[in-house]
Amino acid sequence: MKNRSRSNTLLIELLLVIFFFMCSAGILVQIFATAKLKSKAAHTINASMLDAENIAEDLYGSDDPDTVLASYGFTAQDGSWELQKDGYLLKVAVKNEETESGTIRSYEITGVQGEETLITLPSTRYIPREVSP
């Protein structure tokens, strides 16, 4: 009789332990999932930043931005250039501004994920023109 009562107590305790373990496991899995998402977001920002920097430097050093952008795989879309990367979209807008003695060529490289802008890098290059005295 005493043994049976002890077994019942143990069984109830085990059931309670399993129940609490399931509850805490559910909460912990949520925490781990949030951490993983945050880590992924950090990785995306980092990757888009590196890509944007590379493109900005290449564009700064080049005389023909269209060729550089095409070599990266960009496609022209409504006046700007776009490239779909793994998890984010890179957009490049090129603007030329004529001055009295040259041209200011401005680039804006933007990394976008959904509606969120990850990074925007402005890059400008001044190309002087020969001015006759």
Place this chain on the structure above:
Amino acid sequence: MNKRKIALGPGAASLILIVVVLSLCMLAMLTQIAAKNDYNLCTRSAEMVQKVYELNAQSERNFARLDNVLAAARKETTDMQAYLEKVKELLPEGMTLEEDRVTWTEPLDNRNLECIVQLLPVEETQRAKWISHKLAVEEPEDDWEW
């Protein structure tokens, strides 16, 4: 023959549960902290890179302003000394001319981009060239000591 029984007494399962859950909680907390720090570092790094590129873009625009002045000065004179005098007179605000070099600073928050441009002789078709683009960061003074 002695046969020892391993018995799970009342409370043992609860104790094991407490240990396991506490360990998992610690692990989850450390993972969350590491991920958050990683994200913050990335965001700050991206902001800093963006600021540096903004400074570079601004310096390039100021170089264009300076080049306009140089082109205007070249139209008026072909003598190097007179040309430098004219440039000094027309120089945009914030720029200084020393010998044949024009210097200025692009400020943004606690960062300064120190720019130096060399003016080329009037006989050359190119009017100026970049000499230096140096980024200096003003660190706040520490008010504590080790």
